[in-house]
Amino acid sequence: MPELPEVEVSRQGITPFVLGESVMRVVVRNASLRWPVPAEIQQLVGLTITAVRRRAKYLLLDTDWGTAILHLGMSGSLRVLPHGTPAGKHDHVDIELANGKLLRLNDPRRFGALLWTREPVEQHPLLVKQGPEPLTDDFSGDWLYQRSRGRKVAVKQFIMDNHVVVGVGNIYANESLFAAGIHPQREAGRIGLTRYRKLAEEIKTVLARAIEQGGTTLRDFTGSDGKPGYFVQELQVYGRTEQPCAHCGAPLREIRMNGRSTVFCQRCQR
DNA sequence: CGAGGGACCTGGTTGC
DNA sequence: TGCAACCAGGTCCCTC
Known part of the structure; x- marks a missing residue:
């Protein structure tokens, strides 16, 4: 699905529900996305999401302890739903928040990714060589x-x-x-x-x-x-x-x- | 270094 | 109706 506009729309859509919330639980039903979802993603639990950013087509969920890096691949999408909403096919990951909502990643083709890094995220191998953002003055x-x-x-x-x-x-x-x-x-x-x-x-x-x-x-x-x-x-x-x-x-x-x-x-x- | 192509997946549509 | 072939918003990684 998503090119930059769709990722940005997703970012704007989830931000009000996710920003400032603490993570209660991370449920990984299927870890085999483009790269395996690392076990360290569980480090999100107990942390507060301090920013929801986008770099290129990556969504970044910042905390004081590390950053979750999310990519939607060709067919990924995010939904904000109440706790307890039954999971369907291709609902691979839920991030449950303290406000009773969960952030659900659905991705039929599994070209998407969910990673965790404790380094400054700009230095992550996936992001470090990316070109300028098209909507900034760096791009001309x-x-x-x-x-x-x-x-x-x-x-x-x-x-x-x-x-x-x-x-x-x-x-x-x-x-x-x-x-x-x-x-x-x-x-x-x-x-x-x-x-x-x-x-x-x-x-x-x-x-x-x-x-x-x-x-x-x-x-x-x-x-x-x-x-x-x-x-x-x-x-x-x-x-x-x-x-x-x-x-x-x-x-x-x-x-x-x-x-x-x-x-x-x-x-x-x- | 640049260019080109395969690889990774599932599901919907098309055509025989 | 059945089944194979092809197509789809991405991008990494390997060869030459």
Whole structure:
């Protein structure tokens, strides 16, 4: 499910229920996620959650003793539910809180992760090499331009590389390239500064708008309150193969890049 | 170092 | 109706 907007929507959704609460119990029904959920996750018990942060597509639950690192993979989602709510299939972990709520991780494909670290979380191997956050001033067209010199990869793969910028997954890569009028197969190293400035702006705009709309629900993504995201109604290219381009009316084309479906307008994107 | 592809999983949809 | 093939929002890790 989740690209950056969906993770941010999840973060915002769980924060009121989780922030400042102490953990009563951690129930791990199935530890075999992308990496095994470590036994040390039980160190959460008795600790108070002092912050709920997001870095890239990782959610971070901070305490005074360590940080839980949560990733939703392709199919993960979080719900806030009352204690005692019966667990269904793929409900792998519950974090039970003192306020009578529990934070439940459901993840059919189990590409997600739940880890525990006592190091400063920014230094964790999974986070240390991540690129800038797209919605901050650390990320700009100048940065894209500079990082792309000499790179032969297609621009779509380039902006989906988490070392370049985090949080741009397949949907929003397609959308922001359309908005910027850039062909997804264009060589990253052959795009000029002006066009990269436009692309960076469109990435920011698309992601921010998707967060406002509660993310994109394609199949089963819901926020932590169970509501779907409405950005799907604003998608211009993703999932609209053969439908007319919103700008010129030509049918949108779909190709496969790196195994990912890529939709674009042959006329508007160069 | 960069590029490319396989690997990890389940479930829904499509097509014979 | 049954079953196989393919597809899906991510990203690590291995080769060349």
